[in-house]
Amino acid sequence: MSEEFREILETFENQYPGRDYTVEIVCPEFTSVCPKTGQPDFGTLTITYVPDRKCVELKSLKHYLQQFRNEGIFYENATNRILDDLVAALQPRRLTLQAAFTPRGGITTTVTVESRESRVKSQESEG
Numbered sequence: 001m002s003e004e005f006r007e008i009l010e011t012f013e014n015q016y017p018g019r020d021y022t023v024e025i026v027c028p029e030f031t032s033v034c035p036k037t038g039q040p041d042f043g044t045l046t047i048t049y050v051p052d053r054k055c056v057e058l059k060s061l062k063h064y065l066q067q068f069r070n071e072g073i074f075y076e077n078a079t080n081r082i083l084d085d086l087v088a089a090l091q092p093r094r095l096t097l098q099a100a101f102t103p104r105g106g107i108t109t110t111v112t113v114e115s116r117e118s119r120v121k122s123q124e125s126e127g
Helices: 058-070 075-090 117-126
Strands: 011-013 023-033 040-050 054-056 094-104 107-116
Touching: 023 058, 040 075, 054 058, 054 075, 058 075, 075 094, 075 107
Parallel strands: none
Antiparallel strands: 011 054, 023 040, 040 094, 094 107
8 A cells, every 4th residue: 555645644733732632533434445355345434532743634634535445455454554644644642543344244343443652652662
């Protein structure tokens, strides 16, 4: 998957960096493509984060997510990739992404991934 996806994400300065507050963004129209069948996958993404110095600009987030429409990617990989890209762009104190996909063959899948500031900083010091 191209690094250009991440470049689409824009941020703006958090006007209240000294305050912990939660931002929840619900994206009910996420689509990607199953890499095995080529069939479309549909899901609802719920992004919950506590910003530090940056917040995500919503129009850029919409355009970023639209890039997955033609991308052959498993649920788990898409969810983790989105988390990684958002954490890289925002460097939040905490971010949780829940991806609830619609049923396929009578099976529903929900993937939840999480990043916390201390974990992000320890990964940066290792890399």
